[in-house]
Amino acid sequence: MKRQVLYIAGHTGLVGSALLRRTIRDENYAVITRTRAELDLMNSDSVAEFMQQESPDRVIIAAGRVGGILANQTYCGEFIHQNLTIQNNLIHQSMKAGVKSLVFLGSSCMYPKHCPQPMSESALLTGLLEETNLPYAIAKISGWGMCQAYNQQYGMNYMTAIPANLYGRNDNFHPQDSHVIPGMIRRFHEAKIQQLKEVVVWGTGKPKREFLLSDDLADALLFLLEKNYHSSQPINIGSGQEVSISELAETIKEIVGFDGHLIFDTHKPDGMPLKRLDNSQMEKLAWSAKTSLAEGIQKVYEWCLNSKIFEKIPFY
Numbered sequence: 001m002k003r004q005v006l007y008i009a010g011h012t013g014l015v016g017s018a019l020l021r022r023t024i025r026d027e028n029y030a031v032i033t034r035t036r037a038e039l040d041l042m043n044s045d046s047v048a049e050f051m052q053q054e055s056p057d058r059v060i061i062a063a064g065r066v067g068g069i070l071a072n073q074t075y076c077g078e079f080i081h082q083n084l085t086i087q088n089n090l091i092h093q094s095m096k097a098g099v100k101s102l103v104f105l106g107s108s109c110m111y112p113k114h115c116p117q118p119m120s121e122s123a124l125l126t127g128l129l130e131e132t133n134l135p136y137a138i139a140k141i142s143g144w145g146m147c148q149a150y151n152q153q154y155g156m157n158y159m160t161a162i163p164a165n166l167y168g169r170n171d172n173f174h175p176q177d178s179h180v181i182p183g184m185i186r187r188f189h190e191a192k193i194q195q196l197k198e199v200v201v202w203g204t205g206k207p208k209r210e211f212l213l214s215d216d217l218a219d220a221l222l223f224l225l226e227k228n229y230h231s232s233q234p235i236n237i238g239s240g241q242e243v244s245i246s247e248l249a250e251t252i253k254e255i256v257g258f259d260g261h262l263i264f265d266t267h268k269p270d271g272m273p274l275k276r277l278d279n280s281q282m283e284k285l286a287w288s289a290k291t292s293l294a295e296g297i298q299k300v301y302e303w304c305l306n307s308k309i310f311e312k313i314p315f316y
């Protein structure tokens with residue numbers, strides 16, 4: 001097989017770094033990366049010049065502006081502007097450079113707020129979106145729309161993948177802005193170091209969520225590229241395992257080795273009782289995630305300790 005020239009946009013992030021780990025020593029791929037200092041993806045001229053020069057066979061867009069609810073609300077203008085600009089630049093300049101195969105990463109917030117569970121791809125655009133991250137969701141829906149239109153008009157194979165909630169190495173462990181798993185790993189670790197008696201978790205602990213290790217997502221994306229999977233409909237990629245917030249907290253508590261108590265602050269909101277993707281399309285293609293939640297969290301916690309990530313970002 002001819003070596004595929006693969007450009008990973010956003011290789012320093014959670015998803016991009018998992019893609020890089022998976023491909024860097026794979027002889028089927030010649031991987032291209034650029035740091036933000038080398039190539040600002042907000043700059044359309046620079047992206048055009050880069051794409052014309054490198055002319056990759058395949059592009060995966062793992063670059064964008066990502067964050068939790070607070071960041072999405074505080075910086076809603078930046079979220080929509082940066083995501084739209086980065087994806088527009090990359091999708092359009094890929095087309096102009098003749099890149100036939102591209103993966104755009106969507107998000108489960110593209111689904112309607114009151115979507116039936118598990119969320120099936122056919123439910124997209126059937127209802128109103130959640131308000132808290134509306135600008136981000138609209139950018140993601142636009143990216144999918146652009147891939148679909150470029151497939152139709154220019155005969156490209158630009159697919160949109162919708163991952164479940166992700167966690168992994170190079171995640172955001174910042175106290176104000178992290179997602180649930182890195183946030184909990186950090187809080188339990190700090191509680192252990194400070195010998196606290198308890199850790200408070202928001203809500204009743206009953207809501208159930210689905211999480212996917214970034215390395216499993218990387219495996220799925222390369223699986224789809226290698227299969228030459230072709231569809232203008234997005235495809236969900238999840239672990240197929242849902243876990244309650246209390247089970248998640250217990251798992252992290254045990255892995256981190258915090259021996260105090262878990263307190264559930266039931267005055268805080270719970271959110272939706274269940275959120276998970278319908279993974280039947282990936283199952284039909286005979287792909288499934290390989291890492292259990294406990295194994296994944298163990299790996300991430302070891303990485304946190306080895307990379308001294310908690311020392312780089314100040315405590316709460």
Ligand SMILES: NC(=O)c1ccc[n+]([C@@H]2O[C@H](COP(=O)([O-])OP(=O)(O)OC[C@H]3O[C@@H](n4cnc5c(N)ncnc54)[C@H](OP(=O)(O)O)[C@@H]3O)[C@@H](O)[C@H]2O)c1
Nearest residue numbers: 010011012013014015036040041042062063064066105166
């Ligand atoms: N995290 C999740 O749970 C999740 C779930 C579903 C979908 N996704 C999607 O997956 C994709 C990747 O998410 P992630 O969590 O891996 O994000 P991330 O960790 O924040 O990484 C984002 C990447 O984009 C790069 N980037 C941002 N702006 C740039 C610019 N102007 N020029 C060059 N590079 C730029 C960042 O570079 P720097 O290192 O320089 O900042 C970083 O490499 C996003 O599209 C996201 O919507 C994520």
